[in-house]
Amino acid sequence: xxxxxxxxxxxxxxxxxxxxxxxxxxxxxxxxxxxxxxxxxxxxxxxxxxxxxxxxxxxxxxxxxxxxxxxxxxxxxxxxxxxxxxxxxxxxxxxxxxxxxxxxxxxxxxxxxxxxxxxxxxxxxxxxxxxxxxxxxxxxxxxxxxxxxxxxxxxxxxxxxxxxxxxxxxxxxxxxxxxxxxxxxxxxxxxxxxxxxxxxxxxxxxxxxxxxxxxxx
Amino acid sequence: xxxxxxxxxxxxxxxxxxxxxxxxxxxxxxxxxxxxxxxxxxxxxxxxxxxxxxxxxxxxxxxxxxxxxxxxxxxxxxxxxxxxxxxxxxxxxxxxxxxxxxxxxxxxxxxxxxxxxxxxxxxxxxxxxxxxxxxxxxxxxxxxxxxxxxxxxxxxxxxxxxxxxxxxxxxxxxxxxxxxxxxxxxxxxxxxxxxxxxxxxxxxxxxxxxxxxxxxxxxxxxxxxxxxxxxxxxxxxxxxxxxxxxxxxxxxxxxxxxxxxxxxxxxxxxxxxxxxxxxxxxxxxxx
Amino acid sequence: xxxxxxxxxxxxxxxxxxxxxxxxxxxxxxxxxxxxxxxxxxxxxxxxxxxxxxxxxxxxxxxxxxxxxxxxxxxxxxxxxxxxxxxxxxxxxxxxxxxxxxxxxxxxxxxxxxxxxxxxxxxxxxxxxxxxxxxxxxxxxxxxxxxxxxxxxxxxxxxxxxxxxxxxxxxxxxxxxxxxxxxxxxxxxxxxxxxxxxxxxxxxxxxxxxxxxxxxxxxxxxxxxxxxxxxxxxxxxxxxxxxxxxxxxxxxxxxxxxxxxxxxxxxxxxxxxxxxxxxxxxxxxxxxxxxxxxxxxxxxxxxxxxxxx
Numbered sequence: 001x002x003x004x005x006x007x008x009x010x011x012x013x014x015x016x017x018x019x020x021x022x023x024x025x026x027x028x029x030x031x032x033x034x035x036x037x038x039x040x041x042x043x044x045x046x047x048x049x050x051x052x053x054x055x056x057x058x059x060x061x062x063x064x065x066x067x068x069x070x071x072x073x074x075x076x077x078x079x080x081x082x083x084x085x086x087x088x089x090x091x092x093x094x095x096x097x098x099x100x101x102x103x104x105x106x107x108x109x110x111x112x113x114x115x116x117x118x119x120x121x122x123x124x125x126x127x128x129x130x131x132x133x134x135x136x137x138x139x140x141x142x143x144x145x146x147x148x149x150x151x152x153x154x155x156x157x158x159x160x161x162x163x164x165x166x167x168x169x170x171x172x173x174x175x176x177x178x179x180x181x182x183x184x185x186x187x188x189x190x191x192x193x194x195x196x197x198x199x200x201x202x203x204x205x206x207x208x209x210x211x212x213x214x215x216x217x
Numbered sequence: 218x219x220x221x222x223x224x225x226x227x228x229x230x231x232x233x234x235x236x237x238x239x240x241x242x243x244x245x246x247x248x249x250x251x252x253x254x255x256x257x258x259x260x261x262x263x264x265x266x267x268x269x270x271x272x273x274x275x276x277x278x279x280x281x282x283x284x285x286x287x288x289x290x291x292x293x294x295x296x297x298x299x300x301x302x303x304x305x306x307x308x309x310x311x312x313x314x315x316x317x318x319x320x321x322x323x324x325x326x327x328x329x330x331x332x333x334x335x336x337x338x339x340x341x342x343x344x345x346x347x348x349x350x351x352x353x354x355x356x357x358x359x360x361x362x363x364x365x366x367x368x369x370x371x372x373x374x375x376x377x378x379x380x381x382x383x384x385x386x387x388x389x390x391x392x393x394x395x396x397x398x399x400x401x402x403x404x405x406x407x408x409x410x411x412x413x414x415x416x417x418x419x420x421x422x423x424x425x426x427x428x429x430x431x432x433x434x435x436x437x438x439x440x441x442x443x444x445x446x447x448x449x450x451x452x453x454x455x456x457x458x459x460x461x462x463x464x465x466x467x468x469x470x471x472x473x474x475x476x477x478x479x480x481x482x483x484x485x486x487x488x489x490x491x492x493x494x495x496x497x498x499x500x501x502x503x504x
Numbered sequence: 505x506x507x508x509x510x511x512x513x514x515x516x517x518x519x520x521x522x523x524x525x526x527x528x529x530x531x532x533x534x535x536x537x538x539x540x541x542x543x544x545x546x547x548x549x550x551x552x553x554x555x556x557x558x559x560x561x562x563x564x565x566x567x568x569x570x571x572x573x574x575x576x577x578x579x580x581x582x583x584x585x586x587x588x589x590x591x592x593x594x595x596x597x598x599x600x601x602x603x604x605x606x607x608x609x610x611x612x613x614x615x616x617x618x619x620x621x622x623x624x625x626x627x628x629x630x631x632x633x634x635x636x637x638x639x640x641x642x643x644x645x646x647x648x649x650x651x652x653x654x655x656x657x658x659x660x661x662x663x664x665x666x667x668x669x670x671x672x673x674x675x676x677x678x679x680x681x682x683x684x685x686x687x688x689x690x691x692x693x694x695x696x697x698x699x700x701x702x703x704x705x706x707x708x709x710x711x712x713x714x715x716x717x718x719x720x721x722x723x724x725x726x727x728x729x730x731x732x733x734x735x736x737x738x739x740x741x742x743x744x745x746x747x748x749x750x751x752x753x754x755x756x757x758x759x760x761x762x763x764x765x766x767x768x769x770x771x772x773x774x775x776x777x778x779x780x781x782x783x784x785x786x787x788x789x790x791x792x793x794x795x796x797x798x799x800x801x802x803x804x805x806x807x808x809x810x811x812x813x
Contacts, residue, residue: 050393071401073397080397091383102383247611303794440740451611
């Protein structure tokens with residue numbers, strides 16, 4: 001459903017991604033694993049349309065989206081949870097989660113049902129301000145927000161990074177449930193150990209290029 | 218006391234309209250619009266031209282709205298046509314572009330409305346006066362304060378209780394993330410510029426009967442607007458409101474008590490606030 | 505390097521010969537030299553420290569009003585006293601104002617410089633008994649070591665000496681460890697902080713250098729013109745002109761601001777004599793430079809020279 005074909009991305013004129021190709025299939029959980037600065041976040045941001053690609057093609061559901069803006073790609077069904085959560089600090093939890101749903105105009109009750117089924121612990125937090133939540137709860141809100149507009153593909157940038165083990169496994173099982181709903185997941189992690197059980201495939205990435213997993217260690 | 222308070226409130230109303238526009242534009246675009254005073258002045262001139270058509274009081278009372286809308290439209294054209302071309306090149310260039318506009322406006326004003334000051338207090342006479350605690354006040358002055366207060370409420374409602382306001386606030390927190398949730402940020406920019414310039418032009422239109430217009434008022438108003446925004450905290454509407462009231466009232470009492478240094482008092486307040494709280498009264502955004 | 509030296513020498517000779525072409529060109533070039541130093545001083549902050557001051561007229565005015573007030577109230581007419589006094593006041597003003605401003609960066613810094621310059625503008629404007637208010641102060645009969653300096657040509661050479669001395673000193677300052685540290689802070693505040701550099705102190709230093717040189721230019725401006733007023737030496741437009749000149753000439757180049765000041769000053773004189781709409785032209789120039797030549801005249805020339813090699 002998602003295909004990157006030899007994309008090249010520069011940041012401040014420095015090449016960060018080089019001829020990078022990868023694929024994500026329907027209802028598949030794929031993880032990009034690599035050290036810091038390898039280009040994981042850049043890959044995700046390029047797919048979302050935040051960073052422009054210099055050359056190469058990004059195809060989503062058979063459509064060439066390479067020249068589309070982020071807000072247009074969102075409308076095709078891509079959800080995004082950025083690195084470091086980046087919630088709206090002055091918005092309540094529920095306003096954060098429902099933000100994309102309200103932009104698209106989808107049924108809010110339906111969204112709430114789905115999100116709280118996956119993250120029941122957010123249910124009694126809905127009216128707190130996002131900035132008052134703990135780090136783990138904020139990550140959940142960020143993932144929940146990425147799901148709000150019924151996406152077909154969600155991009156999760158280091159969703160498990162820096163979480164306590166209990167919270168981490170809760171969030172990981174939440175992510176694996178997405179697959180059962182027919183949602184594809186592309187996530188980035190710097191460490192493959194926590195996600196081994198939930199992912200279908202792993203891409204190793206190093207210095208902006210796809211490498212064999214063995215090459216990472 | 219009463220006349221000073223009323224005058225202070227008039228001054229505060231106008232400062233708020235100007236500063237709110239400045240601060241909203243800054244919140245979204247991270248640009249301080251140096252031509253904001255020029256949009257204010259444009260509002261007065263437009264209101265002046267509109268009221269040349271007829272002496273009908275309704276037209277006088279409607280003119281600030283038309284002036285605001287036209288100033289807003291000019292602001293949109295400026296944002297789309299010029300300012301948007303330098304986004305991402307750093308705030309120096311964005312600032313300079315809005316600064317360059319001040320001069321373009323000056324000659325537009327000179328060509329369009331001449332070099333002499335204009336004024337038209339007709340509506341003040343038509344509406345007559347009311348007596349408050351023994352003081353005779355032009356009814357128009359009370360109208361001005363009331364309408365500015367209503368506009369402040371409308372603005373608050375718009376920003377905090379509507380979908381558009383939610384989008385504006387989200388964009389001001391984080392453009393990138395907000396665009397990836399389906400918001401066309403460019404449209405938010407245009408809308409914000411319209412809103413900001415509308416407020417300035419509207420404020421200008423309201424002041425036609427009170428002060429009139431002259432070239433130079435643009436820069437005076439810009440500087441006062443900047444002072445209010447600095448005192449209130451950059452990007453904070455609440456701050457703009459509180460600082461407008463503070464500075465409006467202080468200046469009004471200053472004019473009657475220490476006319477020689479009234480304007481200086483305003484700056485001294487600003488310096489004092491900044492020494493105690495560098496980010497302004499309600500400011501958190503200092504990156 | 506060699507060909508550049510020849511260019512500089514040629515320019516120096518031309519500047520030296522300007523008074524032979526008549527009084528008006530001399531007057532105009534004198535102004536351009538003073539604005540050139542002011543723009544250069546502004547660029548110590550903008551180009552080298554990364555801080556945009558929209559209030560440098562404050563120093564220009566401090567220098568000018570020091571001269572004006574000493575003459576008006578104390579009948580001091582000796583330039584050898586007036587000039588150092590201007591240095592002292594602009595230094596003092598820069599320390600006091602800098603203390604408030606340098607804790608801020610970016611737009612906050614810019615807005616503070618505007619507001620503080622406006623404070624001094626308001627004082628000069630309103631304290632009529634002291635400053636003469638709107639009408640400003642007239643200055644005549646000034647002496648240098650007992651010799652009356654009256655003609656435009658005499659002032660011009662005085663300014664020329666000041667111009668070359670300032671360029672030399674600023675060049676030395678910017679190439680010194682102090683100047684290099686400023687640029688390091690500009691490029692990466694975080695790295696500089698990790699290196700243990702006291703950023704605020706360096707910024708204050710930069711502010712003072714900028715202020716003192718602008719103040720000296722302002723003092724000579726007062727002597728040269730013989731007339732100062734708040735709008736002319738303290739207004740936002742004056743500050744803005746320094747910025748416009750710097751951008752026009754190129755803030756990435758050492759000589760850029762001086763070139764910008766020359767182009768701006770001559771252009772202003774020619775356009776305003778031919779056309780009443782100088783403001784429109786100025787606005788369009790500023791907007792045009794921002795849109796099409798962001799590096800300015802010298803920045804663009806330097807870029808092309810580098811590219812060719």
